[in-house]
Amino acid sequence: MARELLKGNIAMAEAAIRAGVEAYFGYPITPQTELLEWMSSRMPELGRVFLQAESEVAAINMVYGAACTGKRVMSSSSSPGISLMMEGMSYVAGTEVPVVLIDVMRGGPGLGNIAPSQGDYHQIVHGGGHGDFRPIVLAPASVQEAIDYTVLAFDLAEKYRAIAVVLVDGSIGQMMEPAELPPMRPLKKEAPVWATDGSPGRPRRLLSSIYLQPHDEEQVNLRLLKRWQQIETNEVRFKAYFLEDAEFVVVGFGTAGRVALSAVRAARNEGLPVGLFRPITLSPFPSKEIEKIAQSAKSLLVVEMNAGQMLDDVRLAVQGRTPVEFYGRMGGVVPFPDEILAEIRRITSTPSAFPNGRVRDQWLKRLEKVVFSAN
Numbered sequence: 001m002a003r004e005l006l007k008g009n010i011a012m013a014e015a016a017i018r019a020g021v022e023a024y025f026g027y028p029i030t031p032q033t034e035l036l037e038w039m040s041s042r043m044p045e046l047g048r049v050f051l052q053a054e055s056e057v058a059a060i061n062m063v064y065g066a067a068c069t070g071k072r073v074m075s076s077s078s079s080p081g082i083s084l085m086m087e088g089m090s091y092v093a094g095t096e097v098p099v100v101l102i103d104v105m106r107g108g109p110g111l112g113n114i115a116p117s118q119g120d121y122h123q124i125v126h127g128g129g130h131g132d133f134r135p136i137v138l139a140p141a142s143v144q145e146a147i148d149y150t151v152l153a154f155d156l157a158e159k160y161r162a163i164a165v166v167l168v169d170g171s172i173g174q175m176m177e178p179a180e181l182p183p184m185r186p187l188k189k190e191a192p193v194w195a196t197d198g199s200p201g202r203p204r205r206l207l208s209s210i211y212l213q214p215h216d217e218e219q220v221n222l223r224l225l226k227r228w229q230q231i232e233t234n235e236v237r238f239k240a241y242f243l244e245d246a247e248f249v250v251v252g253f254g255t256a257g258r259v260a261l262s263a264v265r266a267a268r269n270e271g272l273p274v275g276l277f278r279p280i281t282l283s284p285f286p287s288k289e290i291e292k293i294a295q296s297a298k299s300l301l302v303v304e305m306n307a308g309q310m311l312d313d314v315r316l317a318v319q320g321r322t323p324v325e326f327y328g329r330m331g332g333v334v335p336f337p338d339e340i341l342a343e344i345r346r347i348t349s350t351p352s353a354f355p356n357g358r359v360r361d362q363w364l365k366r367l368e369k370v371v372f373s374a375n
Contacts, residue, residue: 241261327367
């Protein structure tokens with residue numbers, strides 16, 4: 001297949017179609033609306049289901065019902081809309097049906113703005129609805145990765161009967177890059193054995209997330225936990241850059257990781273021994289890999305487009321072995337490579353002089369200077 005210039009939202013929509021999605025339910029919200037618009041045209045022309053629901057609450061419950069038939073189904077939204085889907089996501093998880101969700105994050109909290117942000121990390125990675133379950137979360141850093149991980153999300157959701165979320169920010173949803181789409185997969189003809197699709201001759205099945213007896217509910221939770229342990233063993237993904245001789249390591253995901261890579265390359269040109277670790281699976285989080293890095297690195301710098309939501313996961317993985325510092329921009333502001341390069345210069349020239357517990361205090365003081373000097 002030839003590469004073509006594609007916008008991120010449209011690329012993810014077409015990737016889902018080629019991965020075999022048979023039903024899409026959603027509601028328009030910037031900065032992901034182009035994804036829904038593409039689905040509204042392509043799905044009907046292929047004889048598949050597209051429905052613009054009256055709200056995000058309705059959309060996720062339509063996804064839930066369709067997923068029970070064993071079909072590949074999905075929805076997409078942005079930060080406030082995702083918040084409205086949390087209850088439905090928990091029902092999906094409790095019923096153990098596969099669903100794919102794309103979250104194109106925007107600035108917040110509240111209605112915020114339509115600028116790119118990474119403020120949904122806690123909501124998706126440590127949230128996703130009430131109860132003891134975890135979604136699989138994939139974080140692309142380019143249009144090509146957004147395509148690849150959208151396809152992967154369907155395969156993982158189906159393999160583990162779980163929710164798989166493709167978590168991107170508005171930059172990736174809106175940017176245009178050369179990328180290659182996968183070939184069209186044939187739709188699956190037979191429903192999985194657990195599905196309730198109404199086919200004649202199939203035994204009756206009841207799919208539900210309600211278990212009134214605590215011991216029954218505990219068995220479901222135990223089953224979900226064992227399945228999650230399999231996911232942690234088999235599905236951790238990340239990319240590493242220049243770590244062979246790195247004494248200092250930057251950690252960032254998605255667009256923040258992409259911008260950080262430019263800063264790391266500039267630092268390498270200055271002779272600074274720095275590398276980059278970019279998690280791709282935010283859930284399961286690559287804790288063991290970061291723990292290994294911490295055994296030899298002098299310092300880690302976490303870079304995010306939020307107030308340090310992944311920072312806590314990195315610090316847990318490091319277990320106090322080495323200082324962990326932080327630089328973030330909030331509210332839809334994307335950091336420039338020069339900002340991160342300045343932080344790299346700082347940590348490579350001056351050993352950390354404050355406890356890890358005060359990392360946010362020190363970051364806020366430095367950020368205030370950046371913000372107010374710009375205004």
